Amino acid sequence: MKYGPAVRRRKLGAELRALRDRAGLTSGEVAQLVGWHQSKVSRIETGASSAKPADVGVLLDAYEVRDPQRRALFEALAGADGDGAARHQWWHAYKGLLPPEYRDFISLESQACRVRTLETAVVPGLLQTPEYARAVTRAALDGLPEGQVDELVQVRLARQDVLRGDPPLELSAVLDEAVLRRPVGGYGVMGRQLRRLVEVAQLPHVSLQVLPFAAGGHVGLTGPFLIFSFPNIADLDVVVLDHLTSSLYLERKEDLKAYTEAFNSLQEQALSAEDSLEYIAGIGDGA
Structure with a gap:
C-alpha cells in the first residue's frame, strides 16, 4: 500500500474512530464538517482505504488534537512525508535502495x-x-x-x-x-x-x-x-x-x-x- 501496510491502516482507522467518538460526532457530521462524503470517513475508519497524511491532518483538526507529538504519530501511521514528521523520515534518502x-x-x-x-x-x-x-x-x-x-x-x-x-x-x-x-x-x-x-x-x-x-x-x-x-x-x-x-x-x-x-x-x-x-x-x- 502506498501509505503503509494493512496493519497500520486498520490501527489508524480505529484510533481516528475513537477520537471521533470522544468528540461526540457521527461520521456524517464529520463528513459535513470537513467537506467529504460520509463514505470516505467510513472507509478510513474501517481501514478499507488508505488515509493520506493530509487527510489525517484534516481529521485531527476536526477532533481538536493539538499535541504535536501525538499528531506526528498519527501522521506517521499514514506514512507522512511532511515537515511534522521530518525527523522520523531520514530513511527516505535511501528510498531507491x-x-x-x-x-x-x-x-x-x-x-x-x-x-x-x-x-x-x-x-x-x-x-x-x-x-x-x-x-x-x-x-x-x-x-x-x-x-x-x-x-x-x-x-x-x-x-x-x-x-x-x-x-x-x-x-x-x-x-x-x-x-x-x-x-x-x-x-x-x-x-x-x-x-x-x-x-x-x-x-x-x-x-x-x-x-x-x-x-x-x-x-x-x-x-x-x-x-x-x-x-x-x-x-x-x-x-x-x-x-x-x-x-x-x-x-x-x-x-x-x-x-x-x-x-x-x-x-x-x-x-x-x-x-x-x-x-x-x-x-x-x-x-
Whole structure:
C-alpha cells in the first residue's frame, strides 16, 4: 500500500474512530464538517482505504488534537512525508535502495517506545557493530555491489539512534546462545561484537538475556520475532516476523497475546540479565 501496510491502516482507522467518538460526532457530521462524503470517513475508519497524511491532518483538526507529538504519530501511521514528521523520515534518502517493507519496518521502529525481540541467529540490528553489520549484509545479500553494502550498513547504524533518543527506545532482547557462538565475520569481528553487547546491555533502557543451549527446547524454536509497542495510542502493539524476502505483520489480539506470552516464557527460561552479561563476556573472552 502506498501509505503503509494493512496493519497500520486498520490501527489508524480505529484510533481516528475513537477520537471521533470522544468528540461526540457521527461520521456524517464529520463528513459535513470537513467537506467529504460520509463514505470516505467510513472507509478510513474501517481501514478499507488508505488515509493520506493530509487527510489525517484534516481529521485531527476536526477532533481538536493539538499535541504535536501525538499528531506526528498519527501522521506517521499514514506514512507522512511532511515537515511534522521530518525527523522520523531520514530513511527516505535511501528510498531507491530500501524495499518498501524495510522502509515501513524502520518507520514503525522509529515511532515505537518499546521493542521486545527474540533472536535465534544474529545479533539484533540495533546492537550491531559496523563490521558485524557489514558481514551480515554480505552474507544475506551475496553479490551486492560494495557501494550498496556501505549504504545498507549506514542505514543499520542510523537506526540505532532510537536508543539514544529522548526518551530512548526501551529494548528487551532474548538471544539464543547460537547468536553468540556463530562467528559472523570471523572471530575478531565476533569478539568485538560481544564486547559491544556487554557495553550496551548496561544502559538502563536495554535488557539482554541469553537463552543457553542447556535450556533445551523452547517456544522460540519456531523462529525469531519482534513486538513493537507505541506511546499515546492504545492497543497498537504489532508482532513482526521476518522472512528472507518480506516481513509479516500480526495485529490480531490473539496473536499479540500468544507472542507476548511466548516472550514472557522465554525470559523466564533465559538467564537473568546479570548472569547473561557474565555469560556473554565469558564467550567474548574466548573469541
